[in-house]
Amino acid sequence: MPDTATVSSESEFSGHAHVAAPPPAGVDVRHDWSLSEVRALYELPLLDLVHKAQTVHRAVFVDNKVQLCSLLSIKTGGCPEDCSYCPQAARYKTGVKAEKLMAVPDVLDAASKARAAGATRFCMGAAWREVKDGPQFDSVLEMVRGVRALGMEACATLGMLSESQAKRLREAGLSAYNHNLDTSPEHYGDIISTRTYEDRLRTLNRVRDAGISVCCGGIIGMGESVDDRCNLLRTLANQEHHPESVPINALVAVEGTPLQEQQRVETVDMVRTIATARILMPQSMVRLSAGRQQMNDEAQLLCMMAGANSLFFGEKLLTTGNPEYTQDMALLEKAGIRPLEPRQEG
Ligand code: SF4
Numbered sequence: 373m374p375d376t377a378t379v380s381s382e383s384e385f386s387g388h389a390h391v392a393a394p395p396p397a398g399v400d401v402r403h404d405w406s407l408s409e410v411r412a413l414y415e416l417p418l419l420d421l422v423h424k425a426q427t428v429h430r431a432v433f434v435d436n437k438v439q440l441c442s443l444l445s446i447k448t449g450g451c452p453e454d455c456s457y458c459p460q461a462a463r464y465k466t467g468v469k470a471e472k473l474m475a476v477p478d479v480l481d482a483a484s485k486a487r488a489a490g491a492t493r494f495c496m497g498a499a500w501r502e503v504k505d506g507p508q509f510d511s512v513l514e515m516v517r518g519v520r521a522l523g524m525e526a527c528a529t530l531g532m533l534s535e536s537q538a539k540r541l542r543e544a545g546l547s548a549y550n551h552n553l554d555t556s557p558e559h560y561g562d563i564i565s566t567r568t569y570e571d572r573l574r575t576l577n578r579v580r581d582a583g584i585s586v587c588c589g590g591i592i593g594m595g596e597s598v599d600d601r602c603n604l605l606r607t608l609a610n611q612e613h614h615p616e617s618v619p620i621n622a623l624v625a626v627e628g629t630p631l632q633e634q635q636r637v638e639t640v641d642m643v644r645t646i647a648t649a650r651i652l653m654p655q656s657m658v659r660l661s662a663g664r665q666q667m668n669d670e671a672q673l674l675c676m677m678a679g680a681n682s683l684f685f686g687e688k689l690l691t692t693g694n695p696e697y698t699q700d701m702a703l704l705e706k707a708g709i710r711p712l713e714p715r716q717e718g
Contacts, residue, residue, distance in 0.1 A: 393655070395431075395432065395654055395655060396431045396432060398431060399428060399431050399432055399654045400654070401614070401654055401655065402609070402652075403609065403610050403611070403612065403614075404610065405606050405609050405610055405652060406606075407599065407602055407603060407606055410602040410603075410605055410606045410609075410648065410652065411598065411599065411602045413647075413648050413651055413652075414598065414601065414602050414605075414644050414645075414648045415598075418640060418643065418644070421643075421644060421647045421648070421678075422643065422647055422674070422677055422678050424647070424651060425646070425647035425648075425650040425651050425677075425678050425679040426677055426678070426679065428650055428651050428654045428679070429650055429654075429679040429681070431654075432654050432655055433681055435710075436707075436708055436709045436710060437681070437709065437710050437711065437712040438676065438680075438681050438682060438683050438704065438709055438710075438711065438712060439492055439493060439657055439659075439681065439682040439683070439711070439712045440490050440491050440492060440493075440682075440683055440685055440711050440712075441491065441492075441493045441495060441527075441659065441682060441683065441684050441685060442486040442489075442491040442493070442494055442495065442685050443495040443496075443497055443684065443685075444474075444479060444482050444483070444486075444494070444495070444496055444497070445497050445498075445499070446473060446474045446479055446496045446497065446498050446512070446515065447471065447472070447473045447474070447497075447498035447499055447500065447508075448460060448468065448469075448470070448471045448499060449462070449468040449469055449470040449471055449499055450462045450470025450471075450499060451499035451500065451501065452501050452566070453501050453531075453564065453566045453567065454564060454565055454566045455554070455563065455564050456562075456563045456564065456594070456629060456630040456631050457563070457591060457594060457623055457625075457626075457629060457631050458626075458629065459626040459628065459629060460499040461629070464628045464629050464630070465628045466626055466627065466628035466629060467628065473498065473508050473511060473512075475511075476511055476514045476515055476518065479496065479515045479518070479519075480515065480518040480519070480522070483518070483519045483522055483524060484522060486524075487522055487523070487524055489697065490701075490711045491524065491685065492524060492525060492711065492712055492713060493524060493525040493526075493527055493547070493548070494519045494522075494524045494525070494526060494527065495527035495528065495529065495548075495550060496512070496515055496516075496519075496526070496527070496528045496529070497528070497529045497530075497550075498512070498528075498529070498530045498531070500530055500531040501531050501532065501566070501567070502530075502531045502532035502533070503530045503531060503532070503533055503534070503537050505537070509537065509540075512528065512530065512541075513540060513541065513544040514544075516528065516541060516544040516545055516546050517544050517545055520544075520545035520547075525547035525548065526545060526546050526547050526548075527546070527547060527548040527549065527550055527587060528541065528546060528548075528549055528550070529549070529550035529551065529587075530549075531551075532551075532567065532571060532572075532574075532575045533549070533575050533578055533579065534578070535578050535581070535582075538578040538579050538581070538582035538584065539582050541582070541584060542582040542583050542584050546584050547584070547585055548584060548585035548586070548587045548616065548617060549579040549584050549585070549586065549587060550587040550588070550617075550619070551572060551575050551576055551579065551586075551587075551588055552572075552588055552589050552590055552591070552619065552621075553569070553572055553573075553588060553589070553590050553604060553607060553608065554572075554590050554591055554594075554604075555590055555591065555594060555596055555600060555604055556596065556599070556600035556601070556602075556603035556604045556607065557569050557603065557607065558599075558600060558603060559594070559595075559596045559597075559600040562594075562595070563594055576588060576611075576615075580613065585615075585616040585617065586613070586615040586616055586617070587615060587616065587617035587618075587619065588608060588615040588617075588618065588619075589608065589615070589617075589618040589619035589620050589621065589649075589659065589661070590604045590608075590619075590620070590621065591621040591622070591623050591662070592620070592621070592622055592623065592637055592641060592642070592645055593622050593623035593625075593634055593635070593636065593637035593641075593663075594623050594631055594634065595631070595634060601641075601645060602648070605645070605648055605649055605652055606652070608649070608652070608653065609649075609652035609653050614653040614655065614656050615653070615656055616656060616657065617656060617657045617658075617659055617682065618649050618653055618656045618657070618658050618659065619659040619661040619682075619684065620642070620645050620646050620649060620658060620659065620660065620661060620680070621661040621662035621663055622636070622637040622642055622662060622663025622664075622666070623636075623637060623662075623663065624662050624663055624666070636663075636666060637663060639667060639671040639674065639675075642660075642663070642667075642671070642675060643671075643674050643675055643678045644678075646658055646660065646675050646678045646679055646680050647678035647679055649679070650678060650679025650680075651679075657681055657682040658679050658680050658681060658682065659680065659682035659683070659684055660672065660675045660676070660680040660682070660683055660684065661684040662684065664683065664684060665696070669703050672703065673703075673707060676707075676709065681712075683700075685697070685700065
């Protein structure tokens with residue numbers, strides 16, 4: 373086990389993803405937050421909020437480490453869903469072409485590169501509404517086995533899953549499954565109409581029941597109210613088990629999508645959302661995800677102070693030596709922040 377202090381404070385994962393280690397003394401892990409309580413946190417004076425979040429963060433995660441997450445799109449574009457923020461939806465004219473599922477050796481080659489660049493978790497994303505049994509799913513299972521054989525955590529995001537598919541992914545060694553709630557239950561209908569909030573919760577339960585870690589968060593900047601933001605966080609925190617990873621995304625408004633005119637999220641809003649997530653879900657990895665590239669170094673560091681301990685690199689980790697990658701690594705080094713080693717899972 374690479375890092376006892378950090379690993380012991382994360383949710384243990386040995387076939388039962390939801391067996392969380394007890395929180396350190398003084399850290400409150402709750403599942404019964406009211407909207408007014410969450411909103412009271414979210415609206416604290418910024419530095420009080422960050423201080424509170426940092427206090428929780430320090431009690432649980434005792435070192436200066438961040439998880440570096442890489443994502444490879446293994447099947448791009450052509451998605452039948454209508455998520456208003458997504459350039460991969462076939463119905464929006466965004467210039468993203470529908471591609472076939474990548475070949476297994478190409479995916480594993482990319483995973484090796486990501487590992488060499490410091491990624492500890494390799495996430496594979498397919499623009500599907502749901503997984504269909506057959507040769508494509510069999511290839512995904514092979515990819516999962518291959519990534520695990522490289523010593524990395526394997527994560528996938530493939531759309532909705534059946535119970536048996538979740539079990540097969542677990543048997544192949546899948547460490548985590550990403551399926552976001554995106555926004556509050558109240559705002560959801562304005563963003564997606566082709567599947568329900570309930571569909572999402574059902575998939576999350578199947579993932580959890582199969583013993584796979586849950587990676588679930590949302591996106592801010594999609595025209596939601598402060599109550600919507602707080603209700604998203606509240607829905608995540610009031611699940612029976614907190615997601616092990618909570619990606620917090622800032623909308624990147626893409627031309628051709630219905631949300632193309634949305635203004636960029638202010639840094640302060642990102643910091644408030646991350647800090648509130650940290651306080652509500654003290655033991656989760658809170659991930660600074662989409663929108664990070666649009667932030668300067670100081671804004672990113674403030675997000676880390678607020679409790680973000682996982683960074684989403686997208687496909688950047690697949691091409692070491694590119695200027696953005698070098699700049700990211702330099703920022704971590706300047707701040708004395710080190711990459712977290714992968715967890716050793718059963
Ligand atoms: S399901 Fe995923 S790939 Fe498809 S439109 Fe929604 S976010 Fe995009």
